[in-house]
Amino acid sequence: MRLNPEGKLELLKRKVIYTGMEKKFKPKPSLKTNNDTGFGSNANNYGGRFVNRDGTFNLRREGVPFLKRLSIYHKMLNMPRWKFAASIIVVYITINLLYSMIYLLLGRSQFTGMIANTPWQTFKELYFFSTETFTTVGYGRINPIGDGANIIAAFEAMNGFLSFAVVTGLMYGRFSKPKSYLTFSEHALIAPFQDKTALMFRFANYKDHHVLTNVEIKVSMALRTEENGEAKYNFYDLTLERNKVDSLSMNWTVVHPIDDNSPITGFTEEDMRNADAEIYVLVSGFDDVYSCSVLQRTSYTFNEMKFGAKFIPMYRESDDGNTTILEMHKLHETMEARI
């Protein structure tokens, strides 16, 4: 685990230079591949990992016009708060600049009540006339009397009106956008579990009140293999000790027992690297704050798997004995475990 200069965990890329000398992963014939991942198998056409840690696909589109491809709604909804506020302020200033330019071109004589003596003062006065029109404040000291000024002001007021409607919609969209507030452990661990070895990771909901119900998890693994001299990826469903819980109130440790049905039975760290292993995680559930199904994706590449470590417990009884405490800061904490 390395932290990059901004203090964030540096997520290693999956890109590996193959020397041709590595032991190749040969799947057992009895292993059933998962054909429904939605990924094609041609290894040469893929770059880097399949899925990023934040759940987005590691994919770019080409040949679609930018505006058609762009999802403005998605962009405005997922922008950090400060950026959203900044965008609004910038747009506000720009629109008013535009309108005040037009008023300036129409000329001062189209307005009554102005007190400016210099061109610069005139510009400023018209700029603030524009803001009070756009926001529909309309103090009214300055008043359009010329036809041009009246038409533009009527248009600007309507424009303000509509901008307001847009912003209201976006605001509400941001509020009400369903999200599954899950954090996943930084590493997937491979360690003894009961009398076998298992691959494990865990996650929890960090938001108060947002309890997921009917939570299901699906974990697939991509392994690079060679068939008839051609590199390709095989995808496998990982069987889980448990793949659904009724309510996700606490943390959940997902366990894939590495037994004979596992594609990685007997793998060493080196083997994982050679097979370019990546697991792809999809959690779904019902959030009753939004009364909506929510999804969250993530992935772990072989660089994000740790051998010989297990998670430490992360809940305890409160001091007064009346409540249970979920210790979220321990989510990523592990201790050594002999394999």
Added chain:
Amino acid sequence: MRLNPEGKLELLKRKVIYTGMEKKFKPKPSLKTNNDTGFGSNANNYGGRFVNRDGTFNLRREGVPFLKRLSIYHKMLNMPRWKFAASIIVVYITINLLYSMIYLLLGRSQFTGMIANTPWQTFKELYFFSTETFTTVGYGRINPIGDGANIIAAFEAMNGFLSFAVVTGLMYGRFSKPKSYLTFSEHALIAPFQDKTALMFRFANYKDHHVLTNVEIKVSMALRTEENGEAKYNFYDLTLERNKVDSLSMNWTVVHPIDDNSPITGFTEEDMRNADAEIYVLVSGFDDVYSCSVLQRTSYTFNEMKFGAKFIPMYRESDDGNTTILEMHKLHETMEARI
């Protein structure tokens, strides 16, 4: 059933001091535990009941920054109406105080049309200038003419604009938030039912027009047991006489027959207490006013179970014979029943 000073039913805590002398609950080996409740089994790490009567989990989070943990949307949506209104008024007064302070600092000379003679009057006049700017009323007697005042007023008008958008979003969120308007009987009853004994509780929708469709119910029970000297909780699905109805137009009495498949067959009140029994109820259905699935949780601890009582009927034909009357006030009413 005790009422606390505010007249509400006092819900007893599950916390029990064990003397070590109690008969321990030993589950029959044939009983299948439910591993999908989402709760861990380690009894020592749990404090108090699992789920509160209102359906929230009896759980606190630690180690997540307050703002990240806080669900403002959830808070604003679930606040009582008067609190929501009060918050808005307080915010409104505060924001205007802030802006009027700035106007005061900029100085009276930045405005025309003021009539105040004393500093206190000046403050008041600027305060109300601020309110008419923020709400975009803009009467216009007082008018910003200085640059500072103009900039701040333009900003305040936009700020008012945005606040309005936020409030509109919250209002709509409050209106349209799907809820399952269910009330549950105060007690779960244990009484004879047909030729067996059964555990029963009932619930009904108290809201007109809100009919739940495809209603499903799931009831689990937590029982404290000891294994190898360690206290732990076992969770059991309770089999129900009926676990779904097509439409919840009336009340529904949920019946768990206490037969050989029940984990509490042969239990006395004392046994329930010793096993720290708690049942966890999850109702889901489709509400066609919101066109949305809704969920409601609740729980009954052993203190909220009553032996030897059964529910009295709660509907009757109307006097004119054309309608059925649902007598909601009888929801909690029971009569004695010999066990």
Added chain:
Amino acid sequence: MRLNPEGKLELLKRKVIYTGMEKKFKPKPSLKTNNDTGFGSNANNYGGRFVNRDGTFNLRREGVPFLKRLSIYHKMLNMPRWKFAASIIVVYITINLLYSMIYLLLGRSQFTGMIANTPWQTFKELYFFSTETFTTVGYGRINPIGDGANIIAAFEAMNGFLSFAVVTGLMYGRFSKPKSYLTFSEHALIAPFQDKTALMFRFANYKDHHVLTNVEIKVSMALRTEENGEAKYNFYDLTLERNKVDSLSMNWTVVHPIDDNSPITGFTEEDMRNADAEIYVLVSGFDDVYSCSVLQRTSYTFNEMKFGAKFIPMYRESDDGNTTILEMHKLHETMEARI
């Protein structure tokens, strides 16, 4: 079929006076009752039909405070358009009356710019000052200068602000409320179908663009019977020739074959009446205009069933041969059919 004075189909009530002389319906022991309708079986506690033609339950609540029982959101959303508009206008006029009363009490001296000469003129002037404050127009000829007037005006502007937010939310709620725009045939018909007899009704979507997908239908029948001298209702699922279609683009005729598995095999009109027959229909589907599941209920009592009639076809090829025409006006049209 009778039309009442307003030209609407008069829906007969199910209420029947029993003389005690009727042949009683005796269900065959092999018939399975449907226990999941959500209705209780005690016949004496029911008044009139179970479900109204418009799909609401024929049910009233008692013992819940009016405001708790009332679903304002549902009310405002399902009000006819003119009533919604009228409510808004009435509320608007009333609120302004209230505020203008307060301004009148505070006295004319708290305002500048007034031109009224008589008390009646003063009231009118203050009333229109109130409207321009509430709507945040704020022309500004009249201006509050007294403290009281300023405070109330600041409050009124905020109040207007919030009212606007409420109305915006309601408007959007009305727009975006998912609905299944289905009309059902006025009668359920009992007529020969292929080589058997069948009970049939049909329905179609009358709205352009609103296509239901994955449409499922469930039909249950309530029949009054006597068991041990006590009148009770039995509920039966009716088996349907087809109970789902992929897309409801056209009309759908729902067919229940009256064979040995039908509870009403061999019934005459008289038998239907004696058994107080009512069928309860629940249609569900996915509407992709709203991207939402929608539900619609209806019911037919024995008075709304017709023996010896079948539906006439209701679609045809367009004249240019390029399109299909759905003839909605023929939905209720039937022709005679020998039983």
Added chain:
Amino acid sequence: MRLNPEGKLELLKRKVIYTGMEKKFKPKPSLKTNNDTGFGSNANNYGGRFVNRDGTFNLRREGVPFLKRLSIYHKMLNMPRWKFAASIIVVYITINLLYSMIYLLLGRSQFTGMIANTPWQTFKELYFFSTETFTTVGYGRINPIGDGANIIAAFEAMNGFLSFAVVTGLMYGRFSKPKSYLTFSEHALIAPFQDKTALMFRFANYKDHHVLTNVEIKVSMALRTEENGEAKYNFYDLTLERNKVDSLSMNWTVVHPIDDNSPITGFTEEDMRNADAEIYVLVSGFDDVYSCSVLQRTSYTFNEMKFGAKFIPMYRESDDGNTTILEMHKLHETMEARI
């Protein structure tokens, strides 16, 4: 493939003139028809194709009043952006024209502060008074003083208020309307696939961030046949090599193997034409930007099927090897394939 004058692909109509000499399609008795398409089978009542390329049904309604049939919400939400903006501007201008007419009728004497000298100037001045009232700007130079003008202005301000609410709702509706941004290949191809022949088409999501999850596809085929001298349509489910994928991040080529279970085994282009073949495609999935299920329909008639062509690959590794590139412009590109 022909492009019409506007450069769009001209979609041929299915309408075919039959000479009576064509080989008639005779379905094998073992083939199971799909009775759940929602289409009736009477061929003479159908005109043109069943489903249009854009997924709407080729259907018109008759006998429903225009306003009842019209889905305004759907219309406003699916209008192109420029048309939506234009509608708003037209409505804005019209409403203000109406109000200014009323003000004109009431007479100039009902207002103070007017400076107009000619009737035309008076009209203009009142028009702009109307716009500042409707938008609640309210500069206030012109002021209603007569009762009539006051009442109308109060009403207009409220009207502006409500129009704003409507527009806000529509804007938000447009933003947040769930859509499945899928493009389908222009043609369905019939070509060798592995060791059989198959019918294939493909589609992909052209929008960034919008990943569909749990994607299912259902493909049905309509074939015209003759039974007892009567033309009718039979509908068949087409079995697919794969009918669901976990996530639609990339493109998906849907493959129907033309084997013994296929209704079109052994068909030539001529046979397809004679049987008036049309396939109807329904894709459903969960979009986590909207947290909503979305649907998309399309269809291919025999004119939109191509024999002896297969798709070329449409993704590749990026130059730096860290990402995969989806080449959307290649979606429709095919190469020759011997059958």
